[in-house]
Amino acid sequence: MLIQQSPDVYEKLRHLGGMATDDVLSVNGAEGRSIPRPDWHGIAARGGVTPHAGVYRAAMPNGKRLSLLRVMFTDYCMMDCFYCPNSHWVPRKRYGFKVDELAKLFDEMHRRQTVDGLFLSSGIFKDPNATQERLLAVVETVRRKYGFRGYIHLKVMPGTTDTGLIVAAQRLGTRLSINMEQPSEELLNRISTMKRWNAGMLQPMLRIQRLMEETYGGSVGQATQLVVGAADETDWDIHVRQRHLYRELGFKRIYYSAFRPIKYTPLEEHPPTPLVREHRLYQLDWLTRVYRFNDDELALAFDDGFLDHRADPKLRIAVEQYDRFPMDINTASHDDLLRVPGIGPMAAERIVRQRMRHTIDNQRDLQAMGVVLKRALPFVRFAGHRPVRAKQSMLPLFQALSSDPAPAPAAAAAAHERHAHTDCAACPLSSATCGMAATAPSPAALAA
Ligand code: SF4
Incomplete structure (x- = not known):
């Protein structure tokens, strides 16, 4: 007789905390340096001693460091983003929390002082509005039932069109983000046939911005993430969008994530983006956002559209x-x-x-x-x-x-090798820290 045992909450945390590390939105590019992503399973050592699944140390704009529970509500996603390990292309087992389960888990970790805040993201499991509703239910429970008043970074699903949900997100989250992924509509269309640029991303972003300007209290800033190199875009394309988001939409942060190929996705043969490119984009971002270099100066940093x-x-x-x-x-x-x-x-x-x-x-x-x-x-x-x-x-x-050259290939290979021994075989994110192509498991191994 086959007994199917459903995963307990800690197994879900271990997995969904790990999948959320793919999202670099809470990584701090302070001082113009991009900080390496944590291990694939989301473990970040507190004080270098006790690792906790899903816990990540994030730097806040005021310089303080917070431990966040960085987790996905589910890693099942119906969308077809050509580079994403959560997209429907990748045949592997998926996990998902229940609303109360995740809210209670967060409360438990917060009361034990394991975490100070929450970073909540998700794949889109039905449609963007239904997914957003579920994320809001988690945050609402955390705020109302457990009385948490601290930092919550809440993802707004691309494609969320329900204004009521956006208003609720603005009221409940400390920081909101919609992952833009590419700097323009044309480039976005190269990596997804399902995402909508204007209705799915720009409009919700503008709505959030307006709400933040008009409402007292609620979230205090927007951020977004761009995947670098997936659509063969230039650094200049990214820079143009960077200026638009910072100067016209008042964004607080943009995060850059070097593309790396994931097996089974349409871009599995596409070469990975060198980490040094991501690093240079963070440095450019710093010059635009903090040093406020003017456009003429910034243009000098480019050669044929690239840094x-x-x-x-x-x-x-x-x-x-x-x-x-x-x-x-x-x-x-x-x-x-x-x-x-x-x-x-x-x-x-x-x-x-x-x-x-x-x-x-x-x-x-x-x-x-x-x-x-x-x-x-x-x-x-x-x-x-x-x-x-x-x-x-x-x-x-x-x-x-010339500072901070590209990571030595030998160092990247060593990092990859280390990960290969930490049961990375079950996770396509094994390349997250080393930037090398992941050896994704076979469907048979995944089903096992
Ligand atoms: S919507 Fe997000 S989680 Fe879903 S496939 Fe696209 S990038 Fe991945």
Whole structure:
């Protein structure tokens, strides 16, 4: 006799917490660096000691770190996104929570101080409105029944057309996000035949934005995610959308996820996107959102629509504008200081404050203020320091200062190898941290 045992809540958590790591929306690209995704099963060590399935340490905009329960309501999805491990193309066992089950689980973890907040996502199991209704029921239960008043990052399903659901999401979530996946309609159509650009994404985003402007309380910001390289889009395509979302729709964050092929999907033969490309996009994002570089400056970072993988965009822009340098560290404006590679917003502020008291005339002071000397020295001058100002020095400078090169293939292979030993065989996300093509299991193995 075959006895079918349904998975218990912890098995569901282990699986659906792991599937949610595919969504990088709560990864912080702070300081222009993209932080590697956690292990495939969503385990992130708290204090480096006790790992908990589904728990992820996220950095908030105010610099605080929160432990979030990052989980999918279900990993079953009826949609056909050509790159997605949850799409209907991939033959594997799917899991799903019940509303009360997930709300209770979160409450339990919160009371035990395992998590401080919730990041809730889902595949689309019936239609976007029905799925959204179920996610809202979880959040409503968490808020009303269990009295949780903290941080909830709630996904709004692409294609949610019911205004009542969007209003409820805005009321209950702290942060909302609709995954845009591609920067334009034409590019989106290359990776999905079912997603609708205008009605499914832009309109709900605009509605949320309007609600946030008109309503007191409720969610405080929108974010989205783009999958990089799946539709052969250029970095410039992404940058144009980036500017639109930040400047016109007031988005708080955009997250970038390098495409990697998943077996059984239509893009399984498509080459993976190098992680360094994702990394450069985060750096460009930082220049657009935080440093507020203008359009002319940002355009200098591109070559035929792509960012240079060898150097970070800020260095590239500085080299292209070499005539502006070296800058006098004691007289340059705050905005000019921000243009110097190796000087970030904090260091620029400290320099401006310090030089009101005394002249800055040595490297030690700069270092103490947070300046990365290796990058900054060729571009600044002060008493006792004047770098060679010659165009000829541009090329070696460019090469020497090139920061954060692509992860070494050997390191990526080693990471992949490590994952291969942690029963990754059951999970197409095994490539999440190493960026290498996953060896997806056979349907027979999955059914077992
Ligand atoms: S809608 Fe989301 S979960 Fe569903 S297939 Fe597309 S990307 Fe995957």
